[in-house]
Amino acid sequence: MQLIMKLAFKLVRLNHYLIAALTLALVAISSALAYLIEPETFGTLFNAIWWVMTTVATVGYGDYFPKTVPGKVLAMFLYVFGIGLLSLLIGKIIDSIASFHKRRESGKLKVQESNHILVINWSKKAQLAVEELLSSEPGIHIVIIDDGDKHPYDRPNVQFVSGDPTSIEVLAMANIHAARSAIIFADPRIDDASLVDGKSLLIVSSIEQAAPAVHTTVEIVIEKHILNFRHVQVNDFILSHDAVSRLAVRSALKEGSVDLFTQLLSKQFGEDVFDITPDPAWLTYGDAFAALLRQGATLIADRTDMSINRKLDMKIPAEARLFVISNEDTIHKIRSERRY
Template identity: 60%
Template sequence: MLYRLSIKLLKLKNSALLIGFAGFVLIASTLAYLLEPDTFESWFNSLYFVLTTMSTVGYGDYSPATTAGKVLTLFIYVFGIGLLSLVIGKIIDTVAEFHRRRETGQLRYQGKGHVIVINWSKKAQYAVEEILTTDANIEVVVIDEMAKHPYDKPNVHFISGDPSSLEILEQADLVNARSAILFADARIDEPTLVDGKSLLLASTIESVAPNVHTTVEIMMEKHIQNFRHIKVNDFVLSQDAVSRLAVRSALNEGSVDIFTQLLSRQRGADVYEVPIRPEWKTYEDAFLSLLRQGATLIANHSDMTINTKLNEPIPPNSKLFAICEKSGSSSIQNQS
């Protein structure tokens, strides 16, 4: 009978088991207090007695004096200890199942303002590390078809599945994401097929969440127009950056270190967006104000010629960028 009862208890849902455990404790505590009010003096003391008995601690500061109280204690011994062990086992199983599902990418992400990284590779790992270096509080969601979490860190969530699937994108909460970075699939050898898959994924992302900023790695320059057609925000030519940096190194010795600093926030200065202040009327106003704070104004959107037209007014909807240290960026942001 006890064996069959234990089998049935094991099959109970966690919620039902917890309700049953709470009910057992409350009923046993109430009976103990009703049977021996002089021994326990209060219902809380009887609750304390029941829990210490079930956990096999048994401090001995309270003990039943009547036969009825001792019979109830025997009942708690037989059933209560087993029930508590079952509850603890269920809790351990639930925690283990949670970690298993997290590791295998089966949990839905719940949050906002996160960055989604699609298709895992060494470049994707560097990107995640750079994101976390930039802001340790940013949450990153990695989507890939591999079976195990590729980068198990506290702020990195993993979802396993086809990133072109609407269900997988919903599981990553794409609509509430801050941005999405789509890397070329390194498991495909043919560059045209790689860009074809990236184009499919990018078009799916844009159809689901057109307001999410999307950056795509492209293998072949001739495919840029296709990505512009689906309104991808930014794209990076996979081999182009390496080739251009190599040429800079060959023709201008020492210049590569400058580009390296701008590409990484782990050391040196970086490019930051600068909030426009009401008192800035012209580019010169902004340039001189930022210069006094240790920053150099370099561009408005992608226009890097603004230092040749300092007397011109700053147009509406401008987006100014400056080069400065991270500490200088924080100061500029606080004063805006």
């Protein structure tokens, strides 16, 4: 009995790959022995495998069973070792699944996805951003990086990496090199506004060092810090209270205009802003404006230039990036027709 206990203790300490290999070997050898001992009983090797599997799985249908003493001895061996080994394998699999979920929940899994979006520093604004991203592109993969120790928004396509986002190692866990872009929100847990921007600046510096090609958007609390962020080549920055203040003014001066801006800010309802590749047949902005208008879209800008409706006779430059106001169905139709 002591020998069996020692053997069982050693088996429990084996890794699941070795236990899986031992289980397969046990099934294969036992099936071959069963067929060699009683070929008349089982008829084919497959039937012998079937009997071994139903025995070690404790199903025992009774359609096949050994009739000779050697066959019964083999069956008793399977009762003692086969059932225990299979149970151990199943337990290891369950433990692995539980461990995987625990590591995922605590943000300890390395991100394997690519072309994903990083959302750094969790807050209510970050949650709204994640919800807007999922609404805009349902198949998009999002990675949240935060100092917390529990997944703050456990949804499909949303992974969590726990740790200090200023750390290169943490950014590497989030697969920063394969990321599409990163959005850095002001950390709401820091009271001093200067320290909030200081942390954001350190995060951006780490991203620029690790993956300079990744597009970065940063929320800035104090306006005078904008110059500091320009030095680290931030692609876009948003003043923390700027958008809210401006929308409030628009609402006060131009009643009802806030709904228009809300539609353009969100893909969840109404019209939206889309970029579109210029058609080679369009020579001027006027050609593009007229062609898109006929298809149900309104041309509004070339990159940041929103005055092109006063430059309709101007030729479209080769590096142009046009933006239109449209809905999802219309822009999808325009892009689909462009492929043919």
